[in-house]
Amino acid sequence: MDNLFVSNHPLIKHKLTKLRDKDTDPKKFRELIREIAGLLAYEATNDLQVSPKDVETPMATAKGFELQEKIGLVPILRSGLGMVEGVWELMPSAEVWHIGLYRDERTLKPVEYYNKLPVSPSVGLCLILDPMLATGGSAIATIEVLKRWGVKRIKFMGIIGAPEGIGLVHREHPDIPLHLAAVDDHLNEIGYIIPGLGDAGDRMFGTDY
Ligand code: URA
Secondary structure, three states: OOOEEEOOOHHHHHHHHHHHOOOOOHHHHHHHHHHHHHHHHHHHOOOOOEEEEEEEOOOOEEEEEEEOOOEEEEEEOOOOHHHHHHHHOOOOOOEEOOEEEEEOOOOOOEEEEEEOOOOOOOOOEEEEEOOEEOOOHHHHHHHHHHHHHOOOEEEEEOOEEOHHHHHHHHHHOOOOOEEEOEEOOEEOOOOOEEOOOOOHHHHHHOOOO
């Protein structure tokens, strides 16, 4: 499928296996989410624009580069928050924008309850962060908010995707690249990814009662 990038990196595969493990505790879970997010961001940003910039070393002038594009991180609350730090470590000047969506348990459709975007976009590229691309509803709703807001370049970064969600996002927004660590088998009747890792938010924030 065009625009679907599933990482083949051994570090990501190893960390994802630990992340899925039901015995991984919330502290380790958060650490793994952060690390995987950083590794995925490294792969997802390999086409960022740079401009030439000379730099003085202690010895002479060297030809170098600087990033041209301003980047916005858009975590889908709540589990997308766990991915922010890992990406931010690589690009500390990125801006973080919050859009709150929750999934209606009955319709499985996203409901927007919080949106703190400024009037016009101040960034060139937005990375949407959500560990679980399940039904695709939240991803599509977020993409639509960002497109309406005027963002020119958008990428989605997730950790596990279900074929159903990937297919839907791709059908509705074929222009949006999807960067994932794995594609799983299917969604169950209540919208969970199988085999997946359970509820990412609950496992991250320790609310898995
Ligand atoms: N959200 C999760 O946290 N887990 C799933 O399996 C699906 C959606």
